[in-house]
Amino acid sequence: MSLGPSSTRSSLLLALLFSPALLADDLFLESESLPQVLTATRLKQTPAEVPGSMTVLDSELINASGARDISELLRLVPGMMVGNISGNQAAVNYHGTNASEARRMQVLIDGRSVYRAGLATVDWSDIPVAMEDIERIEVFRGPNTVSYGANALMAVVNIITRHPADSHGTRLKITRGERGINDFYASQGLGWNGGDLRLSLSGQEDDGFDSDRNGADYRDSRRLNRFSLAVSQALSDNQSLDWQIDAKDGTNQRPYTYHPVFSGITAAGNNSDVIAKDYAGSVRWNLDVNPDHSLYIQGSAQHWDRQQVWRACDAEVSFSPQLTQLWQLNPNYTERLARNMPRFAGPGAPPGTAAEMALANQVLDQWRNGASQTLCGDIDQSTRESRYDLELQDTLSLSDSLRLVSGMNYRYDRADSETYFNGTLDDTIWRAFGQLEWRASEHWLLQGGAMYEDTRLIGSSLTPRFAVNYLINPRHSLRAVYSEAIRSPDMFENNVNWSYQVTNLQPAAFGQSSARYFVKTRGPGDLDQEHIRSRELGYNGYFAELGLALDVKLFYDEISGMISEPLRNNQYIASNANNSRFRGTESQLDWRLSQIDRLRLTYAFVDAEASNPLDQQFSARNSGSAGWLRDWGHGWNSALFYYGDNALNGYRFERVDTRIAKRIPLGKAHLQLAGVLQQRLDHQPTTFVDNNYDERRVMYFSAELEF
Template sequence: MSHLAHASDLFINDQAVPEVLTATHLYQPPAAVPGSISSIDRELIVASGARNITDVLRLVPGMLVVPDSGNLTTVNYHGTSPGQARRLQVLIDGRSVYRAGFAKVDWTNLPVAIEDIQRIEVFRGPNTVSYGANALLGVINIITVSAKDAHGTVLKSNLGENGIRDWYARQAWHSDRSDMRLSLSGLADNGFDKREDGSDFRDGRRLSRFNLRANHQLDERNSIDWQLAFKEGSNQINNHYRPAFAEVINPRADEQDDNSDEKATDYGASLRWTSIINSKHSISVQGDVQQWQRQREWRACDAQLAFSPELNELWRISSAQQREDLFNRKRISNASPRQDYLQNWLGSKLLGPIPLPHSCGLISEESRESRFDLELQDTYSVSDSLRLISGLSYRYDQARSQTFLNGRQRKDIIRAFSQFEWYATPHWLLQGGGMFEHDSSNGDSFSPRLAVNYLFTPAHGLRAVYSEAVRSPDMFENHADWRYRVHDLRPQVSQGSTADFFISAQGSGKLKQEKIKAYELGYNGHFAAQRLSIDIKLFEEKITRMISHRPRLESFNLSNHDHIKFYGGEFESNWQATSKDRLRLSYAHIKERASNALDQDIAPPHSGSFTWLRDWQNDWSSSLMYFAAQQLDKNDLQLANLRLAKQFNWGDKRLTVAGNLQKTLNNQPIGRTNNKDNSHDKVYATVQLEF
């Protein structure tokens, strides 16, 4: 901004101010952003020793990272049910990896290695105006290393306890006008292994990834960036299935499977063309294609009665309360109250001696989701004080599942968006814009944002922001047709070796979009001489028409009746204290009022992190990271990461050897209560060779 170069500059001493991209698709100094944004740079990612993206997201104030098992972690901002984190948009180089069919982000299954990540920008607040529905609470933008910034060969391995066996290989090629980066990687571990009560807990994982990124400079004004990504693997899952008539059948152990592991395969491809028309005007077109596949199968048993068409019909015509009563009764024993209830509920169907005759068959849970996304974006500087960004996009989403959707669901989304950035004076910055979205399943919506920044200098500013955003119900929430067709029944039932289980669930098709209204006051400052950056945020957010649920086959009654309100403050600072010491601090104070018990007492009232990076000279370095949260999903979090590394250099070759320790500092599980105390404790070594 040339018109700001002459402004009174009390702090930055003409040093460059770092810029961020995620807030508005425009590069902006953090003080000029219409909201709060955190940036986790490459140095922090490497120093953390993290094997998972979710581990470094704990550095972001207000971000809730809750492991449910060793291979399933949810990431949420501020709160709402941690088991169903549905309200964050997640991007990899601009490609959304939010699954519209089942409203989730599979963090374990993302087709990107942490070694390929250049930085992670997190916009902390509603941002539907820039990224469409589902950026309800924030946006996580994972930005990978550009092909032109990757050089030579990199080989890396992690080896340690809990079955940690990771590997990574990268090769880069360069020519006059083209650059290419290829990486292959794998990750494996045994998960937590033990439940809180000490029993076995199968939650390990194994995955392999392929990533190819290329940049081509066609001429001085035109460039193309394209990517291919692939991931395949399996996640161990304990079989949580419990027969409807478990207490009145007596199957043998060898007739059922204890495990029901998931096979996961993801594909992704993107192509982006950028044309710089002149110094004030540029356009870009990006197209993405993606596919997610999930498959689980296991053998289980139930009473032959459970496969009868008569019982299926009885379930269909029963009221929601009758169904709830059936499954909330105490477990059956002979002549128990629940058995009497079943007798009345089923009528003559439950006559005869106990145990009832049973059959065992193959149960399958499968899904396939695909997406095509095309976006045109135009950036135009009308003058030195006014910039405009606008665009159009079309997205096609499809989900197929015989189990969850009884076939196929699809939707088309058309978007039009525009934002402006206007420096009314060198100190006053006004930003605004909106996103219009037509969703063939959920109708039309409009999400606006208006922000005013007062800039003392380009590096120091106050902000006031008002924004609205929406989240569309996913295909499963709105159009579920959830039923199990059981195959290979032994012995056969009257219908043969294939029959429908009597319990099923249907979505209403009438759910509306969730909506949030958010207010924010904040300050961002960059003290270049002191090498210190600070961000402070005060916020109030209210989500209405909220859909709160943990999906259950026997109780699937979703509505827009719930709401939640968050308010509090956040603080983040980054300080290069000396040439050898870097300190980072984050803190969040969150209060919430929720109408549904599922969303109550989830957000910790106090949480934060402390990071110390140290260069000890002679190529020795260390990092210490401490994370704490009070009552994160009803458990206190105290977690420390320690890394010590030594680097060896031989000409253009570099070898790095590091030891990594992750240690819980109290005797409580991390987040959820089904993993063992101190289950996050692990030690592993890292060896990396670059040449």
């Protein structure tokens, strides 16, 4: 495969890194305790052993960034494209695809998926976890259906919260700043014989973007409150029980975008805001059978409630049964008729088939007889989704050189919406997975795994992964990985039954106070899964004497059967007719220059080609970040970050963030004061033309008390 000029740069870098001068001391050092990650294969592995590319955002980095949102943190991950649909709707995807439909990445909280199956989305602003409760974020950069099932098509983000045992004491924090920033956090942690607990309350507020393309207020502020309770209890020497309860309640503004179909009608509404409520609970039983054998059983329940009711006005003929029949016969003909109704009222129906013209003339008769009057009513676009998940996982060391992780999973998803599904739609998913790790010799590590998945709405699939890691020593490895993954069409794409029930009509439509709008859309019902084939060559190393961790990879990914068309109720043409290809290189460097300085660099070169231009919108050819963390002593520390990409949905993004903090001891307590300055270096909208700030700079300050 051809990887372009960037591969030459990567080859030169690898050659330099493996020079005898750099490796001489490191090759013969005794193996010290190395950091371990879990997200890649569900097995604990050092970075050199992972069958793919990993990025770990640790608590020091999270705190130093000053980020208020998880999506902002992901700018530190090479190849991660982070943008905004609006001020309270982030768009995040690995390597790209459609800018407004970033739906090809799995997101987990402590292993529990928060990817909504009904509308195939992750509500980044509404994830019910506070930044202060996060211990680290592990990102597997590549397909990982093998470990986490369909929808882990391009990457997996695993948000790992702090263990209750590490959260004892009281923390209080407030954040205030420009653009309406008003956040708070409070937590209490305590322990008892064999058990620990953490209770936290948090909230966020901000005003979103200042203005749209016309200079008007964009209406994209957010207000939210969160509750989290985590408990860990030892049942015996080899058994423990962990359980969590999370809840979130808030409001997200939405700009009013409805435009009446029929001419001469004035829109009545001024907002279509969303009341967002999330609830989640999980319990996990852990059993260590012996030092070489462990298993767990985890059950979870989640509920997403999005309440959205808005008022609209249109002509009475909008609710004509004959117009509805005409729409089902030919949407394009119907839209042409509707938008030019006064012009056709005199001469009669536009040219079409006999059936089309007959229905059109009946509609025109209704128009002439008074159905052109304006009606206003309420539209309920609310959605409710629920998920129940049960998983069994077994981890077994068969010998000193052979480890196996295997398990089964059952999941039930339900989506309820009168608008999108004309009621309720549900699905059941069964999974069986396994991953085998074999140390063939001191230097060779072979890994293979597969996931079998069967979903009632889509069908079954089997996805494999094979990897070879050559361990130069426990800290340095070369890897070659081949993997396949799938994404199942979500309920909205495949099974939508989309129509608007309008209530409280004033005056009544054809004598009824409630009626359905003439536009009705049905999903195809026979969409196949999207499929990716991924090849990766990489190097991971840790130079102990230098305090330098490095990861470099070359990749070539091909996605087929993509669902890329715009899914609008007046143009719903979903198909599997599209494909994309991504190739390039990524690198990340984390260098602890000394006990007081830490340097972090990332860079990604992504060459994207797609049969549908929409799937190239969200792929920046060059993107990266740079960070410098320093402890100045006497309680002072600072961080400086740069984020940039050359074109995300056509717009350049460059920003510098500076954070300065002072930690002040107060007896047994500590007070930390911090200030963050974010300065945009470009002068362009953020991702979309309507996302504009009046000022390119924002400041906010926080005070945190621990005791």
